[in-house]
Amino acid sequence: MVYDLLADLVLLLHAAFILFVVLGGLLVLRWPRLAWLHLPAAAWGVLIALYGWYCPLTPLENHWRRLAGQQGYDTGFIQHYLLSFIYPEGLSRPLQIMMGLGVIVITVTVYGVLWRRRSSR
Numbered sequence: 010m011v012y013d014l015l016a017d018l019v020l021l022l023h024a025a026f027i028l029f030v031v032l033g034g035l036l037v038l039r040w041p042r043l044a045w046l047h048l049p050a051a052a053w054g055v056l057i058a059l060y061g062w063y064c065p066l067t068p069l070e071n072h073w074r075r076l077a078g079q080q081g082y083d084t085g086f087i088q089h090y091l092l093s094f095i096y097p098e099g100l101s102r103p104l105q106i107m108m109g110l111g112v113i114v115i116t117v118t119v120y121g122v123l124w125r126r127r128s129s130r
Contacts, residue, residue: 010077012073012074012076012077012078013073013077013079015073016070016073016074016077016079019066019069019070019073020070022066023064023066023067023070026050026054026064026066027054029046029047029050030050030051030053030054030112031054031112031115032115033046033047033050033051034047034051034115034116034118034119034120035119037119037120037123038119038122038123041123041127044120044123047116048116051112051116054109054112055109055112055113056109057109058105058106058108058109058112059105059106059109059110061102061105
């Protein structure tokens, strides 16, 4: 029971982190000081996507799942939980790289807007 809860908490943290990586720049438009958290998070997310690494939260969640008597998974978080929802045909390496580049484009765009706002003041 405790291990189930810990695995689910890591799952929620992982999902929240991914959302923050992709959409956190929008929060920075409202609260610019959040950039100190968002930029490293976005950089980490881009590195994970571009190099095909697994986030350390994936093995941690698997650890808690196995201790709870559940089966872990061998793929990354996105492939395991979101693949069928986001990419019904499967996540290929080129598509994963495109996702990383998409995060770069979104982040650069949002920070460009923020830079223009500050420059015009």
